[in-house]
Amino acid sequence: MAKTSAVEKNERRRKMVARYASKRKALKAVIMDKSQPMEERFRAQMKLAALPRNSAPSRIRNRCEVTGRPRAFYRKLKLSRIALRELGNMGKIPGLVKSSW
Template identity: 65%
Template structure:
């Protein structure tokens, strides 16, 4: 089980990303639009830099929904390999059979 503080910090980051998504998108489109004057683009970059760092989507860490584990995360399932194996061993995932040889 991951530390609760890490899980909560990641939840706060997700909330910040949602809150600033529209503003960030507008500033990025302005900053990357080459038809605009360089001054406007530079000003948009400065405003983008003033946004909170945690408002950047790349700072969100994919974590297991069950345990909060940050590594070995399956995006399709939303859980880690450890949780997947545990659920599979209990027979809670249809079609998943633990192999042995």
């Protein structure tokens, strides 16, 4: 089980990304618009840099829904490899068959 503080911090980041998404999108549109004057684009870039760091989507860490483990994460199932194996052995994941050779 992962530290509760790490899982909660990641959840706060998710909420902050959602809160600032529209503002970030608007500023990035101004920055990427080559028809805008250079000063206007630079001002938008400075405003974007002034936003909180945790409002950037790249700061979110994929974590297992069951254990909170940050590594060996399967995006499709939102589980770590360990949780996937345990739930698969118990028969809790439909369509997953235990394999051995």
